[in-house]
Amino acid sequence: xxxxxxxxxxxxxxxxxxxxxxxxxxxxxxxxxxxxxxxxxxxxxxxxxxxxxxxxxxxxxxxxxxxxxxxxxxxxxxxxxxxxxxxxxxxxxxxxxxxxxxxxxxxxxxxxxxxxxxxxxxxxxxxxxxxxxxxxxxxxxxxxxxxxxxxxxxxxxxxxxxxxxxxxxxxxxxxxxxxxxxxxxxxxxxxxxxxxxxxxxxx
Amino acid sequence: xxxxxxxxxxxxxxxxxxxxxxxxxxxxxxxxxxxxxxxxxxxxxxxxxxxxxxxxxxxxxxxxxxxxxxxxxxxxxxxxxxxxxxxxxxxxxxxxxxxxxxxxxxxxxxxxxxxxxxxxxxxxxxxxxxxxxxxxxxxxxxxxxxxxxxxxxxxxxxxxxxxxxxxxxxxxxxxxxxxxxxxxxxxxxxxxxxxxxxxxxxxxxxxxxxxxxxxxxxx
Numbered sequence: 113x114x115x116x117x118x119x120x121x122x123x124x125x126x127x128x129x130x131x132x133x134x135x136x137x138x139x140x141x142x143x144x145x146x147x148x149x150x151x152x153x154x155x156x157x158x159x160x161x162x163x164x165x166x167x168x169x170x171x172x173x174x175x176x177x178x179x180x181x182x183x184x185x186x187x188x189x190x191x192x193x194x195x196x197x198x199x200x201x202x203x204x205x206x207x208x209x210x211x212x213x214x215x216x217x218x219x220x221x222x223x224x225x226x227x228x229x230x231x232x233x234x235x236x237x238x239x240x241x242x243x244x245x246x247x248x249x250x251x252x253x254x255x256x257x258x259x260x261x262x263x264x265x266x267x268x269x270x271x272x273x274x275x276x277x278x279x280x281x282x283x284x285x286x287x288x289x290x291x292x293x294x295x296x297x298x299x300x301x302x303x304x305x306x307x308x309x310x311x312x313x314x315x
Numbered sequence: 316x317x318x319x320x321x322x323x324x325x326x327x328x329x330x331x332x333x334x335x336x337x338x339x340x341x342x343x344x345x346x347x348x349x350x351x352x353x354x355x356x357x358x359x360x361x362x363x364x365x366x367x368x369x370x371x372x373x374x375x376x377x378x379x380x381x382x383x384x385x386x387x388x389x390x391x392x393x394x395x396x397x398x399x400x401x402x403x404x405x406x407x408x409x410x411x412x413x414x415x416x417x418x419x420x421x422x423x424x425x426x427x428x429x430x431x432x433x434x435x436x437x438x439x440x441x442x443x444x445x446x447x448x449x450x451x452x453x454x455x456x457x458x459x460x461x462x463x464x465x466x467x468x469x470x471x472x473x474x475x476x477x478x479x480x481x482x483x484x485x486x487x488x489x490x491x492x493x494x495x496x497x498x499x500x501x502x503x504x505x506x507x508x509x510x511x512x513x514x515x516x517x518x519x520x521x522x523x524x525x526x527x528x529x530x531x532x533x534x
Binding site: 131132133134135136137138141142193194196197200204233234235236237238239240243244247286287288289292293294295296297299300301303304307 | 335338339340341342343344345346385386389390393394396397400401415416419420422423424425428496497498499500501502504505508509510511512513516
């Protein structure tokens with residue numbers, strides 16, 4: 113297995129979910145108007161990714177991968193095409209469970225980022241984390257580190273974008289560029305900055 | 316009736332475009348647009364999925380309990396996406412490799428769920444499918460514009476056919492490498508949003524903080 117630190121920073125900076133892979137952009141742009149809201153969203157994404165990616169790794173390796181059901185007498189069975197439905201189911205269940213547990217035991221945390229949890233079921237970044245895990249054939253430990261790393265990358269990007277947008281609220285922009293338009297341009301510039309990490313990793 | 320259906324179909328093309336106005340479905344809109352052929356494949360796949368999903372959800376809308384409607388819709392969409400994914404892998408293997416996980420990610424595309432949740436759930440199958448087709452075409456339009464721009468200026472070709480002869484082939488065109496990288500997609504979409512909103516000022520967002528009116532007078 114590769115070095116966990118390298119996997120973490122690769123996922124966080126080089127393969128940054130929203131800025132270089134364009135994943136989770138809907139929430140990335142819609143909820144980045146205020147830094148505190150963005151921080152709550154970032155924490156929720158990190159938490160859910162760190163939990164669902166390793167869980168899905170277990171589900172995939174134990175049930176769906178080609179030949180995984182050999183112990184039950186189906187050595188030739190390949191259920192990997194079912195991974196999409198299985199992953200979505202796991203993610204929906206985990207999100208629901210986290211929300212109920214937080215509501216019951218940690219109402220303060222639930223109040224802070226509980227509102228974002230239902231959104232995350234249909235967040236592209238969450239599902240993509242699990243799909244990349246299959247595509248890159250990660251082990252259990254590696255997938256946990258990968259999930260946390262990509263979640264941290266999302267949190268970093270969304271908080272930074274929110275901070276810039278909060279300052280831009282007072283700028284006198286052309287009417288057509290206000291809101292969504294300028295958010296795209298900002299994200300593009302941040303993406304340029306993050307591209308330098310790819311260069312550093314390549315050397 | 317026919318006029319209403321026509322309006323349902325054409326509204327999402329520019330006036331109510333799902334990508335540029337409602338920020339729906341951009342997750343995949345940017346990642347697959349480095350070349351025109353992947354953008355087209357993605358656009359067709361998404362349109363097929365959203366039309367079929369809207370039809371199915373609308374056909375069974377009276378039987379879905381509202382408490383679990385999201386789960387039902389996701390399952391319907393996910394099943395359709397699996398079918399599309401398998402078809403692409405069978406007949407267009409090379410393109411499906413380049414699209415990587417993004418075909419699977421149609422499942423969580425907010426555009427698809429947005430249409431089934433807000434329109435198909437409350438309307439009969441025919442208008443729902445037409446509405447979905449309109450939104451799929453609106454999404455396709457954005458994808459094709461961005462995909463064509465990026466491939467034309469990034470590699471000098473369209474659909475893999477060389478349009479502008481590049482320098483290393485003895486031509487005059489120096490490819491803009493940035494066009495093939497992530498940031499250019501953001502810039503292009505930002506520019507597109509700007510252009511559409513300048514042409515149609517009613518779409519522009521209101522300023523969050525208006526300048527205080529007294530500032531001028533006090534000077």
